[in-house]
Amino acid sequence: MAEFSVNQYDIMVNVFSLATVVMGVASVFFFLQRSEVLPRYRLGVTLLGITTLISAYSCYRLQVSWGEAFSVVNGTLKVSGVAFNEGYRYIDCLLTFPLLLIALVHTLDIPARQVRVLSTILAVLAGEMVVLGYPGVIATTAEARWLWWGIAMVPALIIVYQLYFGLSGAIAAEPAEAKRLARKARLLTVVSWAAYPVFYLLPLLGFGGSMTYTGTQVGYAVAGILSKVAYGVLLYRIAAAKSAQVDEVAHSLRTVRV
Amino acid sequence: MAEFSVNQYDIMVNVFSLATVVMGVASVFFFLQRSEVLPRYRLGVTLLGITTLISAYSCYRLQVSWGEAFSVVNGTLKVSGVAFNEGYRYIDCLLTFPLLLIALVHTLDIPARQVRVLSTILAVLAGEMVVLGYPGVIATTAEARWLWWGIAMVPALIIVYQLYFGLSGAIAAEPAEAKRLARKARLLTVVSWAAYPVFYLLPLLGFGGSMTYTGTQVGYAVAGILSKVAYGVLLYRIAAAKSAQVDEVAHSLRTVRV
Numbered sequence: 001m002a003e004f005s006v007n008q009y010d011i012m013v014n015v016f017s018l019a020t021v022v023m024g025v026a027s028v029f030f031f032l033q034r035s036e037v038l039p040r041y042r043l044g045v046t047l048l049g050i051t052t053l054i055s056a057y058s059c060y061r062l063q064v065s066w067g068e069a070f071s072v073v074n075g076t077l078k079v080s081g082v083a084f085n086e087g088y089r090y091i092d093c094l095l096t097f098p099l100l101l102i103a104l105v106h107t108l109d110i111p112a113r114q115v116r117v118l119s120t121i122l123a124v125l126a127g128e129m130v131v132l133g134y135p136g137v138i139a140t141t142a143e144a145r146w147l148w149w150g151i152a153m154v155p156a157l158i159i160v161y162q163l164y165f166g167l168s169g170a171i172a173a174e175p176a177e178a179k180r181l182a183r184k185a186r187l188l189t190v191v192s193w194a195a196y197p198v199f200y201l202l203p204l205l206g207f208g209g210s211m212t213y214t215g216t217q218v219g220y221a222v223a224g225i226l227s228k229v230a231y232g233v234l235l236y237r238i239a240a241a242k243s244a245q246v247d248e249v250a251h252s253l254r255t256v257r258v
Numbered sequence: 259m260a261e262f263s264v265n266q267y268d269i270m271v272n273v274f275s276l277a278t279v280v281m282g283v284a285s286v287f288f289f290l291q292r293s294e295v296l297p298r299y300r301l302g303v304t305l306l307g308i309t310t311l312i313s314a315y316s317c318y319r320l321q322v323s324w325g326e327a328f329s330v331v332n333g334t335l336k337v338s339g340v341a342f343n344e345g346y347r348y349i350d351c352l353l354t355f356p357l358l359l360i361a362l363v364h365t366l367d368i369p370a371r372q373v374r375v376l377s378t379i380l381a382v383l384a385g386e387m388v389v390l391g392y393p394g395v396i397a398t399t400a401e402a403r404w405l406w407w408g409i410a411m412v413p414a415l416i417i418v419y420q421l422y423f424g425l426s427g428a429i430a431a432e433p434a435e436a437k438r439l440a441r442k443a444r445l446l447t448v449v450s451w452a453a454y455p456v457f458y459l460l461p462l463l464g465f466g467g468s469m470t471y472t473g474t475q476v477g478y479a480v481a482g483i484l485s486k487v488a489y490g491v492l493l494y495r496i497a498a499a500k501s502a503q504v505d506e507v508a509h510s511l512r513t514v515r516v
Contacts, residue, residue: 094276
């Protein structure tokens with residue numbers, strides 16, 4: 001592992017801490033607000049809260065592991081010899097990527113049978129993508145890293161295809177405000193998820209050292225917050241918009257009857 | 259205890275961490291979603307949440323105990339001399355196996371009196387199975403281990419019999435979707451619980467060493483996630499499907515009346 005400066009150490013400590021608290025409060029947000037949407041959208045909001053809770057846990061574990069690997073004493077970085085375990089982020093991806101897609105499917109107005117099929121397809125693809133990336137993560141040669149990157153990109157691209165073609169009918173059928181938000185959420189997914197294959201390639205493109213490493217960790221935190229919290233809030237707003245609409249219809253019906 | 263490699267140590271750390279977080283968020287899922295099913299199914303969902311909460315605690319204790327027994331410093335595994343305590347898993351089985359079967363009985367539409375009788379029978383059998391396995395766990399001879407394995411298999415097989423014959427009428431009487439899911443849950447129980455007697459026998463069949471040990475720990479984590487989380491989600495879906503059905507009937511009645 002590269003040699004870090006005290007500044008880089010500090011940035012890392014603060015970024016892990018920021019990510020932990022953002023993920024943690026995001027899950028409190030989703031858990032409290034789920035009761036404010038119609039029952040049919042609550043499962044999706046529950047899954048968003050669970051996703052950010054998993055990430056709060058992983059970010060906290062990363063933070064603790066970083067603190068066990070390094071410390072700053074009297075202005076000097078001390079290396080404990082204990083390895084920094086990035087495995088927590090890998091497990092996070094394995095669990096949260098499928099959940100994020102399942103939450104999307106449960107937020108759109110898709111017939112129950114199709115919800116099951118789409119959830120399964122997207123979750124399996126997301127899981128495959130993460131699992132197939134692993135041999136490349138632990139690979140010792142550039143060839144193996146490139147190979148597994150390419151293999152993992154296959155399910156990744158099928159997910160993008162599914163989001164833009166498989167779900168296009170369902171998104172087009174949403175009411176205006178929900179449609180606008182769903183398109184945003186879809187774009188946000190593609191953009192924020194793209195950080196992972198890019199960071200994966202950096203060592204192969206000749207980037208390395210403590211500067212790249214620190215930048216990558218900051219980038220993972222930003223990508224995580226965008227793909228889980230910002231995306232989750234968009235999905236919540238889709239559910240909230242559709243719930244308000246039904247409230248209004250119910251209200252107007254009541255007014256007519258009275 | 260066998261000598262572990264750094265890789266095996268890492269796998270164990272990450273698997274215990276994965277199991278902890280999966281069990282933890284599963285219990286959050288059940289606790290939140292219980293309000294979405296009809297009141298009569300809520301007790302079952304609460305029990306599923308409690309079961310996964312017990313497992314989240316045990317997996318966390320295993321993780322901590324593992325970290326107290328070993329650590330990796332400068333790429334070398336250090337043995338602290340503190341024993342790794344697998345007792346947490348044993349206690350977990352003692353508590354969760356009966357709860358998993360009670361949750362199933364409360365998810366099916368069985369008359370209240372029979373629910374009580376079936377819950378008691380299945381819970382006692384599951385408890386007996388775990389208790390009778392214990393003398394074999396601490397046995398020092400192969401004969402004693404085989405003997406107690408055989409004795410513990412008696413309640414285990416009666417449970418399988420009860421699931422396939424005792425409950426067959428109740429499952430057959432469920433509505434179509436619930437019936438399909440209940441059969442899946444029953445099969446999943448038999449398959450995932452079977453991991454325990456198989457792992458119990460491994461030392462007797464000549465398997466040993468750090469590789470088998472690591473594999474067994476991973477296997478326990480997978481079996482735990484299948485038998486508690488995947489099974490729990492199936493049971494939740496049974497309850498949710500029957501609740502939605504009632505919602506629809508109520509809705510159509512209301513429409514007719516208007």
